[in-house]
Amino acid sequence: MEMDYYKYQALGNDYIVIDPNKSNLNVMNENVKLLCDRNFGIGSDGILYGPIYENEIIKLRILNPDGSEAEKSGNGIRIFAKYLIDSGYVKDRAFQISTLGGTVNIEVLDENATLLRVDMGVASFLSEEIPVNGALREVINEKLLIGDHEYRINCVTVGNPHCVILCSDISERLAKELGPKFESNSIFPNRTNVQFLKIMDKNNIQIEIWERGAGYTLASGSSSCAAASVAYKLGLAENKMKVHMAGGVIEIEITSSGHIVMTGSVYGVSQGFFHKDLLKRVNGKIDARRVIKEKKT
Numbered sequence: 001m002e003m004d005y006y007k008y009q010a011l012g013n014d015y016i017v018i019d020p021n022k023s024n025l026n027v028m029n030e031n032v033k034l035l036c037d038r039n040f041g042i043g044s045d046g047i048l049y050g051p052i053y054e055n056e057i058i059k060l061r062i063l064n065p066d067g068s069e070a071e072k073s074g075n076g077i078r079i080f081a082k083y084l085i086d087s088g089y090v091k092d093r094a095f096q097i098s099t100l101g102g103t104v105n106i107e108v109l110d111e112n113a114t115l116l117r118v119d120m121g122v123a124s125f126l127s128e129e130i131p132v133n134g135a136l137r138e139v140i141n142e143k144l145l146i147g148d149h150e151y152r153i154n155c156v157t158v159g160n161p162h163c164v165i166l167c168s169d170i171s172e173r174l175a176k177e178l179g180p181k182f183e184s185n186s187i188f189p190n191r192t193n194v195q196f197l198k199i200m201d202k203n204n205i206q207i208e209i210w211e212r213g214a215g216y217t218l219a220s221g222s223s224s225c226a227a228a229s230v231a232y233k234l235g236l237a238e239n240k241m242k243v244h245m246a247g248g249v250i251e252i253e254i255t256s257s258g259h260i261v262m263t264g265s266v267y268g269v270s271q272g273f274f275h276k277d278l279l280k281r282v283n284g285k286i287d288a289r290r291v292i293k294e295k296k297t
């Protein structure tokens, strides 16, 4: 039976999948905010909108809970890949998904598609590409003043923007206190995702995450790729490492050609229909099929 929505989580980073082939909900700003709200809506760290087919390419749109659109999401891509398999759109064990931040290659590693490997592409530290304001440069170990405290930032894009700060101690509190100040700093014209990074050893790093447009999250795939790329670039880690987060562990390998390969789990949570009261509250187009059903009863 076709549902209005599907919910999945990857290491506690949870997403609602809205399939435009099954629901004609308009994923406009206010609707996204309401659906992602943990008290007034379903609750999630974002919405995955797709599949959208263009010339047989499977496209995915990624919406943050504040209604903004993200170029890429590592956990979002693994979740959406599992949705494509669960729903019968994809039968192959290897396929591609296209996002605003580039096309990625996915490999399914187990029978139930709960373990997936994704080639997330190549990282860039170039200010123009991330983007970071100012002269063209690699933004590595650069000073940034926040309040009266000077921090050292390392910025990178893996399709979406990230700012990594090396710390000797990290905590949820630190991420919640400082994250928003980095996210919206005027040097980031598109805002940024923020990772507080602690090096455990050459093959293990730990991060606390503040996501652009989402806030504190238990895990993030693109943040894992960004933090691993910075740790590797600074010579603080080898090319294979585990990224430890509050919600669990993602494995990252940086290949000899610079590709970041991410391996991590993903699980289904629920699927269902929007209550008629929620449907009344979402602005814009709603699912005509549902309204007709409701009128009959």
Ligand SMILES: N[C@@H](CCC[C@H](N)C(=O)O)C(=O)O
Residues within 6 Å of the ligand: 013, 045, 046, 062, 064, 069, 070, 071, 072, 073, 074, 075, 076, 160, 161, 193, 211, 212, 213, 214, 217, 219, 220, 221, 222, 223
């Ligand atoms: N949770 C995601 C990242 C989602 C997008 C991010 N908030 C942004 O705005 O770039 C991940 O797993 O990568």
